[in-house]
Amino acid sequence: MTNIIQLQDHIGHSSAYRLYDVGRAGREGDGRTLRARSDTEAKALALMLLDDRPLELWDRTRFIARYWPGNLPMAASIEARH
Numbered sequence: 001m002t003n004i005i006q007l008q009d010h011i012g013h014s015s016a017y018r019l020y021d022v023g024r025a026g027r028e029g030d031g032r033t034l035r036a037r038s039d040t041e042a043k044a045l046a047l048m049l050l051d052d053r054p055l056e057l058w059d060r061t062r063f064i065a066r067y068w069p070g071n072l073p074m075a076a077s078i079e080a081r082h
Contacts, residue, residue: 015059017042022054022066031058039064 020031032049034057036042043065046057050067057064 015042017045017064018058018060019046019049020056020058022056027056 014035014037017034017036018031019034020027021029034042034045036045039059042057042059046055046065046067049055050069052069054069055067057067
């Protein structure tokens with residue numbers, strides 16, 4: 001089984017996001033790679049993978065969101081608007 005999850009049937013370039021399980025001491029393990037074209041797509045994938053443990057979504061060193069089972073994301077990235 002692979003640890004790369006990708007949205008199917010999309011055109012264009014994708015970025016590698018990382019999805020980590022969160023325990024009492026913070027991030028646990030190596031995480032999973034998500035391929036998505038945007039933060040929005042990566043967030044949708046993260047929600048599909050949410051089970052009984054909190055998850056954090058990252059784009060390299062940029063924190064995107066934390067997901068708690070049964071709740072909406074606790075935080076989201078802040079993007080500069082031009």
